[in-house]
Amino acid sequence: MDKQTAEKLYDACYMKVYSYVMTLAKDQHAAQEITQETFFKAITTEQTFRGESECFSWLCAIAKNLFIDGKRKASRYQDEPDENLADIDTDIEQGITDSETSFRIHMLLHDMEDPYKEVFELRVFGELSFAQIGSIFRKTESWARVTYHRARLKLKERMDNNEI
Structure with a gap:
């Protein structure tokens, strides 16, 4: 994928993909990481977008797979999930x-x-x-x-x- 096409894809879909990943990860930092990784993978992979669906759907599929892979890796190394702390104020x-x-x-x-x-x-x-x-x-x-x-x-x- 050339640089100009990659920039257009990123500009057009970043917030949509990030919102989707937030629904999965429910953590801002993790969602940002997964979203960045999604675009990196989409831009650098040899498999290109085939046009069978919208590019947003393609990116969401990549993001979902990255999220699932991350959860699998984390479950191997973590005994208990992190608990959210209540706001002191x-x-x-x-x-x-x-x-x-x-x-x-x-x-x-x-x-x-x-x-x-x-x-x-x-x-x-x-x-x-x-x-x-x-x-x-x-x-x-x-x-x-x-x-x-x-x-x-x-x-x-x-x-x-x-x-x-």
Whole structure:
């Protein structure tokens, strides 16, 4: 890939890919690293973009594979996942309640089956459009809308059953 094409690709897709990676990594530093690695791999690899999908979808596929590879490597070297520390400036009691509720919701999301879980996370946490989500899954925008709506209903039902 020539320098000019690489710069255009980077300028056009960096924030979209970064947002997608944030939904996966849920960590700003990790998302930045994975996004940079994604573009490096896309630009330097001998396999080029074939044009069978949007370049954004291609980049997201690379990013997802890098994220999964990183998780596999980390699981070999780490016994326990890092825990987030509560913000000291916030009210401790409120912080505990909010973090517990958030944790419970994330547990419900974690148990949700794919593609509902990933579509919901891309829409809510990644702030991607339905067209972009459909593109990632190589489906239509309507499919993304319906899947997101079903995911919301499933999550609400699970929240009601667990009294969250």
